[in-house]
Amino acid sequence: MSRLMLLGDEALAQAAIDAGLSGMYAYPGTPSTEIMEYIQSSPDAAGRNICRDWSANEKTAMEAALGMSYTGKRAMVAMKHVGLNVAADGFINSAMTGVNGGLIVVAADDPSMHSSQNEQDSRFYGRFAMVPIFEPSNQQEAYDMVFDAFEVSEKYRVPVLFRITTRLAHSRSAVQQREKLPQKEFSFPADLRQFVLLPAIARRKYKVLLSNYESLAGDGDYQKANWYIDGEDKSLGIVACGLAYNYLAENCKGRKCKYPVVKIGFYPVREDLLSRLQAECDRILVLEEGYPVLEEMMKGFPSLNNKISGRLDGALPRDGELNPNLVAKALGMESAYGIDIPDIVMKRPPSLCKGCGHADMYNALNEAMKEFGPGRVFSDIGCYTLGALPPYDAINSCVDMGASVTMAIGASDGGMFPSVAVIGDSTFTHSGMTGLLDAVIKNAPVTIIISDNSTTGMTGGQKSHATNRLESICAGLGVEKEHIRVINPLRKYHGENTEVMKEEILYKGVSVIISQRECIQTAARRKKKEGEKKEK
Amino acid sequence: MKNDIILSGVGGQGILSIAAVIGYAAVENNLYLKQAEVHGMSQRGGDVQSHFRLSDEPVASDLIPYGEADLILSVEPMEALRYLPWLSENGWLVTNSNPYVNIPDYPDSQDLLNEIRKVKNNLIVDADTIARKTGSIKAANIVMLGAASHFINLPWKSLENAVRKLFGRKGEDIIELNLEALAAGRDQYKA
Numbered sequence: 001m002s003r004l005m006l007l008g009d010e011a012l013a014q015a016a017i018d019a020g021l022s023g024m025y026a027y028p029g030t031p032s033t034e035i036m037e038y039i040q041s042s043p044d045a046a047g048r049n050i051c052r053d054w055s056a057n058e059k060t061a062m063e064a065a066l067g068m069s070y071t072g073k074r075a076m077v078a079m080k081h082v083g084l085n086v087a088a089d090g091f092i093n094s095a096m097t098g099v100n101g102g103l104i105v106v107a108a109d110d111p112s113m114h115s116s117q118n119e120q121d122s123r124f125y126g127r128f129a130m131v132p133i134f135e136p137s138n139q140q141e142a143y144d145m146v147f148d149a150f151e152v153s154e155k156y157r158v159p160v161l162f163r164i165t166t167r168l169a170h171s172r173s174a175v176q177q178r179e180k181l182p183q184k185e186f187s188f189p190a191d192l193r194q195f196v197l198l199p200a201i202a203r204r205k206y207k208v209l210l211s212n213y214e215s216l217a218g219d220g221d222y223q224k225a226n227w228y229i230d231g232e233d234k235s236l237g238i239v240a241c242g243l244a245y246n247y248l249a250e251n252c253k254g255r256k257c258k259y260p261v262v263k264i265g266f267y268p269v270r271e272d273l274l275s276r277l278q279a280e281c282d283r284i285l286v287l288e289e290g291y292p293v294l295e296e297m298m299k300g301f302p303s304l305n306n307k308i309s310g311r312l313d314g315a316l317p318r319d320g321e322l323n324p325n326l327v328a329k330a331l332g333m334e335s336a337y338g339i340d341i342p343d344i345v346m347k348r349p350p351s352l353c354k355g356c357g358h359a360d361m362y363n364a365l366n367e368a369m370k371e372f373g374p375g376r377v378f379s380d381i382g383c384y385t386l387g388a389l390p391p392y393d394a395i396n397s398c399v400d401m402g403a404s405v406t407m408a409i410g411a412s413d414g415g416m417f418p419s420v421a422v423i424g425d426s427t428f429t430h431s432g433m434t435g436l437l438d439a440v441i442k443n444a445p446v447t448i449i450i451s452d453n454s455t456t457g458m459t460g461g462q463k464s465h466a467t468n469r470l471e472s473i474c475a476g477l478g479v480e481k482e483h484i485r486v487i488n489p490l491r492k493y494h495g496e497n498t499e500v501m502k503e504e505i506l507y508k509g510v511s512v513i514i515s516q517r518e519c520i521q522t523a524a525r526r527k528k529k530e531g532e533k534k535e536k
Numbered sequence: 537m538k539n540d541i542i543l544s545g546v547g548g549q550g551i552l553s554i555a556a557v558i559g560y561a562a563v564e565n566n567l568y569l570k571q572a573e574v575h576g577m578s579q580r581g582g583d584v585q586s587h588f589r590l591s592d593e594p595v596a597s598d599l600i601p602y603g604e605a606d607l608i609l610s611v612e613p614m615e616a617l618r619y620l621p622w623l624s625e626n627g628w629l630v631t632n633s634n635p636y637v638n639i640p641d642y643p644d645s646q647d648l649l650n651e652i653r654k655v656k657n658n659l660i661v662d663a664d665t666i667a668r669k670t671g672s673i674k675a676a677n678i679v680m681l682g683a684a685s686h687f688i689n690l691p692w693k694s695l696e697n698a699v700r701k702l703f704g705r706k707g708e709d710i711i712e713l714n715l716e717a718l719a720a721g722r723d724q725y726k727a
Contacts, residue, residue: 005559007573030576115576171572171598172559249596324601336603338623342651344643345617348546350582351638383580458577 006175008168009034011139012078012106015146017044020181022073022101023051025061027430028459029080030115031169032108036078037462048183054456056465057401057430058083062090062105066159069103070195072187074150078106081122086401086431088125091159095129096197096205098157100189102150106162108169111290111321115166115458117381117398119319121290126161126267130213132222133161133267135242139173141265145225147178152222156212165289167321168243217268225265228273233258236331237281239274240264241294244287247327264294274298278307285330286310289322351386357517358384360489360497361451362392365422367494368501369394372418378411380404380432382424383457383519395422402431408446409439417445418505425452425466433473436510440478445508449501450474451489453519461522474512483511490517537567539590539689540600542619545611546636547579553702554609554681555586560698561690562590570595581638583615590689609684611663611677612636613648620655629655630684632663632676659683661724667717675717682721692722 006014013035016024024045026036039045039052051068055061058079068075079087084107091105107122126133134149136142142164149160193201216222238257240248241264249255260281262273278284278298284307286295295310309315315330316322328335352359361384369376379385379395380403387394397407404421405428412419423432428450439446450470456462466473474484485504487497497515504511518526541558543551555571562569572587589595602621608629610616616631623629631652635645652658661683667676678699685695699718703711 005563005569034575114574167572167598170575171570173570173595173598174563174568243598246597247599250601255594255596323599324597328601335601336624337621338603338605338627339620339655341620342617344647344651345614346639346641346643348581348583348614348639350547350577350580353580386580458580460575460579 002177004175004177005172006139007034007170007172008136008139008142008164009108009170010038011143011175012146012162012164013038013042014175014177015143016076016104017042017048017050018178018180019147019150020074020183021050021076022183023065023068023075024078025055025065025068025075026078027055027058027061027083028456028462029083029108030459031110031166032078032080032083032106033459033462034169035106054462054465058087059090062087062094065103065105066090066094066097066099069099069101070189071101073101073184074103075101076104076106078108080116081107081109081120082116082118082400083107084122084125091125092129093197094159095131095209096202097195098205098208099153099159100157100187100194101184102153103159104146104149104153104162105159106164109163109165109290111165117400119290121293122161122163123267123293124291126163127293129161130209131158131161132156132216133163134225135163135265135267136168137243137245137263137265138168139171139175142168143175143177145265148222148225152216156216158209158212163242165243165321167289213268217270222266223270226269226273227263228276229257229261229263231258231260234260234280235282237277237284238262239277239284239286239294239298241288243289244322244327247322247324248287250324251328251331251333269294278305282307284308285315287316287322287327287330349389351389352383353520355520356383357453357489357515357519358387358451359392360491360494361449361515362387362394364489364494364497364501365420365449366392366394367498368505369420376416376418377420377422378404378407379421380423380427382427384422384424384451387422401427402435405432405435405448406438408448409435409442409444412444412446418447419445420447420449420505422449422451424457425450425454425470426456426464428470429465429473433477436474436479436512437477439510443509447505447507447511447513449513449515452514452516453522454516455519455522457519457521461519461525470514479510479512483507483509484514485511486514486516488517489515537592537689539607540605541588541590541607541609541688542600542605542622543586543588543609544615544619545584546615546638547582547584549611549636550677551584551586551611554611554677555588556702557678557681557695557698558588558590558688558690560701561694564694564697565690567592568594570598572598583618585619607684607687609680611680613645613652613660614643616652617648623655626657628657628659628684628687630659630661630680630687632680633660634662634664659725661721663721666720666724670716670720671713675714678714678717679721682718683724685718685722686725686727
């Protein structure tokens with residue numbers, strides 16, 4: 001079997017293919033995007049005819065994966081941490097229905113918010129749903145654990161949460177590949193009422209879920225992902241979850257820690273490992289990437305156990321991702337330091353590309369809105385969120401996928417006129433359409449600008465469900481035809497685009513302006529591809 | 537043996553192709569490696585970096601600790617300075633001298649170069665001019681890799697093989713051009 005050089009995301013993807021995956025479902029979101037991208041470009045996946053299309057959003061992806069599982073086949077769904085908020089209804093209830101074929105839900109968390117609006121820890125969702133969680137510390141574990149995750153999912157007939165963080169998702173290392181498993185045959189669930197969560201059935205299923213969750217804490221097959229490493233110095237005991245284990249190892253000479261360590265890769269955690277550590281050691285340091293999930297559990301409430309140290313008592317920062325230096329400090333070790341960054345170094349925030357259509361749209365919008373003053377434009381999640389920064393300073397919100405449309409409705413209810421929303425094409429079909437229907441039903445005086453670059457740009461240019469469909473979607477939802485306006489955001493049309501915006505902004509009903517020009521990055525890639533095809 | 541390298545630049549400048557070459561060469565020599573990349577929002581013209589760790593033993597942390605980088609290889613002069621806290625006492629700072637100006641408050645480029653010269657071991661290379669001479673400005677990154685090759689624990693031959701592999705699909709002319717760029721970069725420093 002070959003050794004491959006893979007990103008953490010790619011290791012998960014390759015493992016899923018090798019473990020007999022039949023369906024991969026996802027909506028792009030950093031740092032999870034590369035899982036689907038890898039499967040889409042994999043000859044192995046094509047050879048096995050694995051379903052691998054982007055979904056409209058994380059909820060539809062989650063539900064489609066559950067449907068694949070219904071047929072007895074193995075399915076995976078991947079999303080960024082905030083995507084799990086969107087998919088939460090399906091996710092939590094899939095724990096209640098249980099699965100037929102193995103089902104893995106990958107949540108890629110983004111501590112330090114490199115590319116996200118918060119740093120929520122998906123392990124909370126796993127506990128909330130009462131499903132097993134795997135948390136690998138490196139690329140090889142990520143690969144191997146996928147096999148275990150499908151197995152445990154089928155053994156207990158529950159979905160499994162697979163939690164990774166940015167640093168693993170986007171770090172590359174060697175992975176030893178295993179023998180490929182065959183895909184599962186089509187089979188109906190043994191009980192055709194398994195997925196019917198009527199109260200009487202749900203009450204019964206909930207008891208099964210509760211008892212399974214208890215059994216998981218004692219299941220040696222999967223608890224092998226958690227282990228005790230003895231150390232001679234009992235003044236401190238360390239609990240290292242997932243990736244945090246690497247930062248501990250980095251600080252130990254010869255990779256051998258002098259303190260006892262419990263390495264965690266699976267939840268619920270076997271209690272005896274942690275109680276042994278507590279009994280043997282004077283003090284406990286908990287290292288976890290993200291929220292102090294295990295630390296809070298071990299501490300109890302109200303702080304029954306004052307031996308426990310970690311993010312809550314300041315041994316480690318309460319927020320942000322860990323690194324080797326923070327862990328060294330928590331261990332009371334000195335670490336080296338290079339040279340301070342000289343004052344001459346300026347910040348270099350991300351910015352819209354030269355020639356980007358969003359920029360021309362904002363220039364027109366700013367001019368159209370000038371007479372009304374600032375504070376009237378809601379926006380959404382995508383490259384165009386950079387419109388909040390200079391030189392545009394054009395937007396006043398970025399909350400969650402689709403919120404621009406519905407916040408504009410609410411603000412107009414509160415007496416704000418004009419009330420404008422700026423949303424991208426892919427974000428619109430993800431979660432903006434339902435909000436637009438709300439606006440139509442009450443004829444809210446709002447203007448929705450769909451900045452349509454015909455791609456999912458920020459995550460690297462994945463296919464957008466909205467392409468060539470926006471006008472008919474808006475008309476179908478009930479927006480009046482004469483108030484669906486299409487403009488081409490180019491500098492040479494600046495004057496007329498500004499006029500269209502002014503007209504629609506003043507209209508006291510629902511209007512939609514589709515500002516349509518392909519993302520220059522996507523266009524360049526497309527032209528390059530077309531050129532390569534011609535050469536052949 | 538361990539070789540901790542920080543690659544730095546601006547999103548879109550292509551530091552990941554340098555990383556790919558080092559990666560191929562490392563695999564050819566059966567070394568352990570971890571390479572942390574930046575994807576997502578910062579790729580839109582923001583500052584980007586990659587932590588590249590090579591070793592003959594398994595690598596633990598995906599991130600290099602402060603003060604332990606043997607090399608900062610930057611394709612942009614201001615970005616070279618952003619990672620100085622990671623530079624080890626005897627580490628090298630190797631940078632392209634050509635600024636990438638996409639912010640209004642970009643500093644004076646002479647001041648920047650003076651600041652870089654304050655670092656004990658520094659090598660400033662006009663990679664753009666050298667790349668143009670070999671036939672394409674696009675090869676500037678490979679020129680920089682050549683210049684930094686003195687401080688990377690990999691055989692020269694492996695770097696050449698890796699360049700062949702990376703550009704393999706683009707034809708013999710492009711491969712030759714990049715091999716020339718790699719050698720021209722190497723000639724910028726005599727140990």
